[in-house]
Amino acid sequence: MFETDxxxxxxxxxxxxxxxxxxxxxxxxxxxxxxxxxxxxxxxRITKAIAKxxxxxxxxxxxxxxxxSCSGDPAKRAGNEFLYxxxxxxxxxxxxxxxxxxxxxxCPHCFNVLKNEYPELGGNYEVQHHTQFIRELIEQGKxxxxxxxxxxxxxxxFHDPCYLGRGNGEYLAPREVIASLDAELIEMRRCKQNGxxxxxxxxxxxxxxxxxxxxxNHARTEDVVASKADIVAxxxxxxxxxxxxxxxxxxxxxxxxxxxxAELIAExxxxx
Amino acid sequence: xxxQLIFLLLLSTGIFFFARRIRFIxxxxxxxxxxxxxxxxxxxxxxxxxxxxxxxxxxxxxxAGIMHILIYVGFVIINLEMLEILLDGLLGTHRIFAQPxxxxxxxxxxxxxxxxxxxxxxxxxxxxxxxxxxIARLRSRELAGWxxxxxxxxxxxxxxxxxxxxxxxxxxGIAQMRGLPHYVxxxxxxxxxxxxxxxxxxxxxxxxxxxxxxxxxxxxxVLAFLVYVPYSKHFHIILxxxxxxxxxxxxxxxxxxxxxxxxxVKLMMDPSADPYATPAESxxxxxxxxxxxxxxxxxxxxxxxxxxxxxxxxxxxxxANQTGKLLSPRKIMMDTRDRIEEIGxxxxxxxxxxxSDGKTLLGHYITEEELWACTSCQACVQACPINISPxxxxxxxxxxxxxxxxxxxxxxxxxxxNIENNGAPWAFPAExxxxxxxxx
Numbered sequence: 001m002f003e004t005d006x007x008x009x010x011x012x013x014x015x016x017x018x019x020x021x022x023x024x025x026x027x028x029x030x031x032x033x034x035x036x037x038x039x040x041x042x043x044x045r046i047t048k049a050i051a052k053x054x055x056x057x058x059x060x061x062x063x064x065x066x067x068x069s070c071s072g073d074p075a076k077r078a079g080n081e082f083l084y085x086x087x088x089x090x091x092x093x094x095x096x097x098x099x100x101x102x103x104x105x106x107c108p109h110c111f112n113v114l115k116n117e118y119p120e121l122g123g124n125y126e127v128q129h130h131t132q133f134i135r136e137l138i139e140q141g142k143x144x145x146x147x148x149x150x151x152x153x154x155x156x157x158f159h160d161p162c163y164l165g166r167g168n169g170e171y172l173a174p175r176e177v178i179a180s181l182d183a184e185l186i187e188m189r190r191c192k193q194n195g196x197x198x199x200x201x202x203x204x205x206x207x208x209x210x211x212x213x214x215x216x217n218h219a220r221t222e223d224v225v226a227s228k229a230d231i232v233a234x235x236x237x238x239x240x241x242x243x244x245x246x247x248x249x250x251x252x253x254x255x256x257x258x259x260x261x262a263e264l265i266a267e268x269x270x271x272x
Numbered sequence: 273x274x275x276q277l278i279f280l281l282l283l284s285t286g287i288f289f290f291a292r293r294i295r296f297i298x299x300x301x302x303x304x305x306x307x308x309x310x311x312x313x314x315x316x317x318x319x320x321x322x323x324x325x326x327x328x329x330x331x332x333x334x335x336a337g338i339m340h341i342l343i344y345v346g347f348v349i350i351n352l353e354m355l356e357i358l359l360d361g362l363l364g365t366h367r368i369f370a371q372p373x374x375x376x377x378x379x380x381x382x383x384x385x386x387x388x389x390x391x392x393x394x395x396x397x398x399x400x401x402x403x404x405x406x407i408a409r410l411r412s413r414e415l416a417g418w419x420x421x422x423x424x425x426x427x428x429x430x431x432x433x434x435x436x437x438x439x440x441x442x443x444x445g446i447a448q449m450r451g452l453p454h455y456v457x458x459x460x461x462x463x464x465x466x467x468x469x470x471x472x473x474x475x476x477x478x479x480x481x482x483x484x485x486x487x488x489x490x491x492x493x494v495l496a497f498l499v500y501v502p503y504s505k506h507f508h509i510i511l512x513x514x515x516x517x518x519x520x521x522x523x524x525x526x527x528x529x530x531x532x533x534x535x536x537v538k539l540m541m542d543p544s545a546d547p548y549a550t551p552a553e554s555x556x557x558x559x560x561x562x563x564x565x566x567x568x569x570x571x572x573x574x575x576x577x578x579x580x581x582x583x584x585x586x587x588x589x590x591x592a593n594q595t596g597k598l599l600s601p602r603k604i605m606m607d608t609r610d611r612i613e614e615i616g617x618x619x620x621x622x623x624x625x626x627x628s629d630g631k632t633l634l635g636h637y638i639t640e641e642e643l644w645a646c647t648s649c650q651a652c653v654q655a656c657p658i659n660i661s662p663x664x665x666x667x668x669x670x671x672x673x674x675x676x677x678x679x680x681x682x683x684x685x686x687x688x689x690n691i692e693n694n695g696a697p698w699a700f701p702a703e704x705x706x707x708x709x710x711x712x
Contacts, residue, residue, distance in 0.1 A: 085533050
């Protein structure tokens with residue numbers, strides 16, 4: 001259990017499933033990192049924050065490492081069911097091979113596909129978004145925020161990722177996690193069921209937007225600005241990219257901080 | 273006797289044309305692909321009760337929602353009065369329920385009048401909103417021409433029908449006061465009493481003529497409207513019920529699995545399978561992947577297209593539409609309906625057989641640019657008051673674009689290649705996937 005008066009954990013080893021299995025161990029949960037979380041420099045910081053939280057809370061976890069592959073979400077949403085199912089079949093073979101039961105992930109797109117679309121292809125797991133898992137850790141007293149209140153007096157608003165919110169009806173977990181911070185949780189005009197997309201879903205992340213009169217992430221940033229939030233919390237690496245770009249476009253860098261819920265928690269628990 | 277015969281003729285003509293049109297639509301809907309929605313019956317009834325019967329999603333927009341509920345409740349309850357009108361018409365009686373119901377009858381007629389006033393008020397507000405106010409979703413380009421005319425016809429007809437109903441009551445009331453023969457003392461007229469000054473100057477014969485005239489105008493109008501409704505967006509008043517019953521009950525984020533692809537993938541991964549094996553003689557030709565034409569969609573999706581009342585809540589919530597892209601989820605539904613109508617008519621003209629007219633839904637109605645603007649955010653699905661999914665059609669069409677025609681924006685093709693080669697949508701080597709663990 002994490003104690004706030006202990007020195008900050010500087011480094012720890014994150015085992016792969018292959019290593020764990022070789023040592024005859026089984027982790028409590030598999031941390032499904034996702035492509036953005038593995039390769040994108042900004043998203044890697046979120047991944048590390050999640051790992052630090054899991055470590056601090058004493059959760060036994062492992063990653064797939066090189067054995068993880070794209071969940072297939074962008075291929076499926078772009079219309080390439082073949083590629084999606086090839087990816088899914090490959091991933092399911094590996095997950096089932098290790099006897100994985102419980103998965104947590106920092107990406108709502110992976111979350112949605114693993115939870116809702118893998119079962120039909122033979123992959124049945126209990127899948128949680130990282131904010132759902134972190135909420136449990138806080139509720140169970142396994143994760144405590146440090147004294148000092150790094151977010152004291154700050155206004156935080158949560159931008160609902162489509163595939164966590166509308167897609168799977170989870171609006172509460174990220175908000176309850178944010179509520180554990182010494183900060184004020186405020187809502188944008190459009191939130192929860194009516195939240196506006198960041199513009200990256202449905203494989204948009206990987207292409208230029210169609211011609212129009214504006215960009216979706218700029219429109220969403222206007223909602224953030226209007227809410228007068230100091231911090232916009234995200235729960236998806238793609239939303240994070242889109243909102244970061246949006247804030248830059250609105251010349252609000254330095255005024256509005258874009259951070260994943262996991263990063264805020266890791267910071268408040270004095271882990272980073 | 274003569275009037276009873278005319279009534280019967282009118283009634284049967286109305287029902288005949290209505291039924292003929294329904295059969296046409298039914299056949300069109302059934303020309304879609306099959307989909308099994310026979311599960312979770314209890315949950316389906318509950319969804320229908322909440323969303324359609326209970327108007328559960330309407331008040332997400334309070335003004336339009338409350339006005340709509342007024343018209344809806346008015347329509348459903350005033351239709352009880354239709355039962356009396358039908359019986360009177362067939363049996364040659366006048367206000368047949370008055371005697372047996374007694375005071376209850378007065379309460380009923382009184383409440384019908386208040387509802388009729390509510391319907392008129394709502395229709396007038398809707399007419400002003402649609403024609404005189406700059407409400408974006410009611411001004412979109414896909415509404416130019418017939419859709420706007422259709423909407424206005426519905427509003428005007430409803431006002432006229434309610435006006436006829438109230439005038440009928442007003443003149444009936446006057447006839448009762450004058451003690452004219454056949455006009456039993458029945459009903460209460462809390463609203464139509466205000467119309468009485470319009471008619472009070474008429475002679476006894478004039479009063480009877482207006483009362484009968486309004487009665488006939490009302491019933492003839494209702495029957496004409498009955499025939500009109502299935503040609504119109506107003507058909508939602510019927511299809512909203514089955515459409516919500518057959519709602520997609522999976523989480524909104526879930527996208528359906530393509531069984532046909534699963535079979536192929538299994539075959540590819542099965543080392544003992546012979547990829548060159550000749551298919552069995554009985555094997556049906558494989559169905560195309562995804563949806564290129566309206567008949568490639570499921571019957572549920574075609575039902576959705578006929579259920580759509582073009583309110584445009586989907587379009588106004590769509591992030592692509594809000595930022596000026598060509599995509600309008602409502603247009604996807606309207607195009608789908610227009611195309612399946614076209615196919616249905618061509619089929620009728622060709623003795624029931626469908627021969628390709630060289631057109632397809634994707635290409636001649638819906639463009640690739642519209643499809644690629646979708647972020648699959650499900651805002652359109654959330655916004656629809658009767659659980660239609662324009663997004664489902666968009667994604668099925670993308671499947672056709674990719675798997676049938678290999679047509680995708682260049683960057684999407686690279687994304688596919690990256691996933692195939694490195695297991696990630698970007699061109700990073702798969703070996704470096706775990707590198708982040710080295711400096712935590």
